[in-house]
Amino acid sequence: MYALEINQLRKTYKNGFEALKGIDLKVNKGDFIALLGPNGAGKSTCIGIISSLINKSSGQVKIFGHDLESELIQAKSKIGMVPQEFNFNIFEPVGEIIANQGGYYGVPSTEVKKQSEYFLKELGLWDKRFLQARDLSGGMKRRLMIARALIHKPELLILDEPTAGVDIELRRSMWKFMRDINDQGTTIILTTHYLEEAEQMCRNIAIIDQGNIIKNTSMKSLLSTLNSETFILYLRQTITDLPPIKGSFSLRLIDEHTLEADIPKDQTMNDLILQIHGMGLEIESMRNKVNRLEELFVSLITNKDSQDKN
Amino acid sequence: MNQLQKYWIAYITIARKEVLRFSRIWVQTIVPPVITVALYFLIFGNLIGGRIGKMDGMNYIDFIMPGLIMMSIITSSYANVVSSFYGAKFSRHIEEMLVSPIPNVVILLGFLTGGIARGLSVGIAVTIVAMFFTSFSIHSPLLVFSVALLTALLFSLAGLINGVYATSFDDVSIIPTFVLTPLTYLGGIFYSIQLLPEFWQNASLINPILYMINSFRFGFLGVSDIDLTVALSIITLFIVVLFTACLSLLNRGIGIRS
Numbered sequence: 001m002y003a004l005e006i007n008q009l010r011k012t013y014k015n016g017f018e019a020l021k022g023i024d025l026k027v028n029k030g031d032f033i034a035l036l037g038p039n040g041a042g043k044s045t046c047i048g049i050i051s052s053l054i055n056k057s058s059g060q061v062k063i064f065g066h067d068l069e070s071e072l073i074q075a076k077s078k079i080g081m082v083p084q085e086f087n088f089n090i091f092e093p094v095g096e097i098i099a100n101q102g103g104y105y106g107v108p109s110t111e112v113k114k115q116s117e118y119f120l121k122e123l124g125l126w127d128k129r130f131l132q133a134r135d136l137s138g139g140m141k142r143r144l145m146i147a148r149a150l151i152h153k154p155e156l157l158i159l160d161e162p163t164a165g166v167d168i169e170l171r172r173s174m175w176k177f178m179r180d181i182n183d184q185g186t187t188i189i190l191t192t193h194y195l196e197e198a199e200q201m202c203r204n205i206a207i208i209d210q211g212n213i214i215k216n217t218s219m220k221s222l223l224s225t226l227n228s229e230t231f232i233l234y235l236r237q238t239i240t241d242l243p244p245i246k247g248s249f250s251l252r253l254i255d256e257h258t259l260e261a262d263i264p265k266d267q268t269m270n271d272l273i274l275q276i277h278g279m280g281l282e283i284e285s286m287r288n289k290v291n292r293l294e295e296l297f298v299s300l301i302t303n304k305d306s307q308d309k310n
Numbered sequence: 311m312n313q314l315q316k317y318w319i320a321y322i323t324i325a326r327k328e329v330l331r332f333s334r335i336w337v338q339t340i341v342p343p344v345i346t347v348a349l350y351f352l353i354f355g356n357l358i359g360g361r362i363g364k365m366d367g368m369n370y371i372d373f374i375m376p377g378l379i380m381m382s383i384i385t386s387s388y389a390n391v392v393s394s395f396y397g398a399k400f401s402r403h404i405e406e407m408l409v410s411p412i413p414n415v416v417i418l419l420g421f422l423t424g425g426i427a428r429g430l431s432v433g434i435a436v437t438i439v440a441m442f443f444t445s446f447s448i449h450s451p452l453l454v455f456s457v458a459l460l461t462a463l464l465f466s467l468a469g470l471i472n473g474v475y476a477t478s479f480d481d482v483s484i485i486p487t488f489v490l491t492p493l494t495y496l497g498g499i500f501y502s503i504q505l506l507p508e509f510w511q512n513a514s515l516i517n518p519i520l521y522m523i524n525s526f527r528f529g530f531l532g533v534s535d536i537d538l539t540v541a542l543s544i545i546t547l548f549i550v551v552l553f554t555a556c557l558s559l560l561n562r563g564i565g566i567r568s
Contacts (some may be wrong), residue, residue: 104406
């Protein structure tokens with residue numbers, strides 16, 4: 001049984017826009033999958049249908065074997081939803097928002113109290129529980145929505161850009177929290193525009209573009225399709241010309257201390273470093289020019305666009 | 311825990327949230343109708359009423375008292391549900407309920423409970439104020455309570471339909487201003503329809519609020535322009551029709567799902 005099974009899902013809005021063109025997606029129990037795509041690709045429509053906020057035009061969605069049409073209540077009880085936009089009553093106190101959500105799922109008040117204390121403490125909101133939600137910072141509001149989504153112990157957690165607008169320190173603590181939740185057995189679907197986040201967190205990936213899923217594979221196998229990676233090398237010594245490096249590396253001189261190097265799949269970083277070292281040059285530091293997943297993502301979307309134009 | 315117990319918890323949660331919502335802002339929700347009705351009692355009841363004389367064989371202030379209480383119940387129960395439902399749509403926290411495993415009928419009952427609670431709270435407050443202006447006895451307490459409850463229910467349902475279709479805050483106030491208030495004033499609060507020419511007497515009979523005000527007045531005073539059985543049947547019929555309509559709208563996701 002899959003945590004999520006989508007078959008031939010279509011959605012055409014009243015204005016005629018076809019947001020989903022018959023997508024298929026299967027998510028295994030316990031998975032941590034990234035659902036990526038450019039703006040307007042159909043991610044939010046897909047998530048909206050799964051969380052039953054958007055009516056599908058046709059197709060089938062099953063949550064842990066429960067059909068979203070014929071077993072709606074059972075299917076909904078398995079899902080926890082963290083939407084992209086804030087969707088709580090800003091005038092309600094934080095603790096009440098969490099307690100109400102537990103109540104909607106039929107969780108007894110004693111259990112709600114226990115759970116809300118746990119999640120509010122875990123997410124650093126316990127001290128804010130009596131504050132109205134409007135008094136929270138943006139990052140706190142995001143964490144509030146995560147705590148709210150977890151109050152009924154969902155088996156499938158959908159995170160729609162949970163770290164949008166959150167500073168890096170907080171983002172990292174949220175990543176850790178999400179990993180812990182996943183380790184405890186909760187299946188997670190993550191949409192994000194931070195591809196570094198998707199690369200670090202997710203085992204599998206589905207890329208959606210113009211209403212179609214154009215890639216659905218493991219993160220590892222997707223990253224292995226990269227033909228080359230580009231690194232920026234910072235040298236201690238000053239150079240004016242490109243060093244004569246052997247092999248299929250492609251080098252560019254950025255300034256007198258900086259080299260940009262494309263390292264093909266059949267070469268290793270070690271080959272390059274040894275050659276540079278052999279010329280009496282020292283590498284002070286180095287970094288990836290762009291995130292690997294970002295590179296692949298852009299090339300997949302660009303290829304798709306050019307194919308469509310042809 | 312079985313499913314019914316879960317639904318019960320969900321219902322209590324929504325109902326409590328709705329009651330808390332209006333009681334937290336009681337200065338905005340309870341006090342204004344009480345002040346308005348107190349002014350009606352003072353001006354139309356005490357100052358002008360003394361010059362009008364008897365209406366249906368009773369003092370004018372006693373005649374208008376049930377209608378004024380009913381008016382405050384109607385406007386309060388309607389306003390509570392329409393503002394709460396539209397507010398939840400506007401700030402999108404209606405989604406908290408929509409993603410949860412709650413049948414639509416439970417969501418509906420939760421909102422209705424809030425509307426009824428506010429309608430009856432205001433009704434009780436206005437009745438207490440009425441005691442300062444006139445002394446009255448209640449002909450049938452059970453009928454008074456039943457009609458107040460049914461009317462609050464009916465207008466809570468109507469408020470929810472308005473909330474479903476509303477797409478702006480203007481839409482929330484259009485129906486109360488252009489439909490509800492005229493129907494209430496023309497529903498026999500301040501006069502007996504026997505005073506009207508025959509054509510307007512018959513025209514008044516298509517106004518559902520006439521039946522509520524008259525059956526409520528019968529509960530207080532024991533007099534009515536309308537047969538009580540007919541009045542209660544019509545109120546019940548409206549409730550059944552509006553309840554079915556509300557449930558159908560929620561099931562179809564009108565105004566709340568894309």
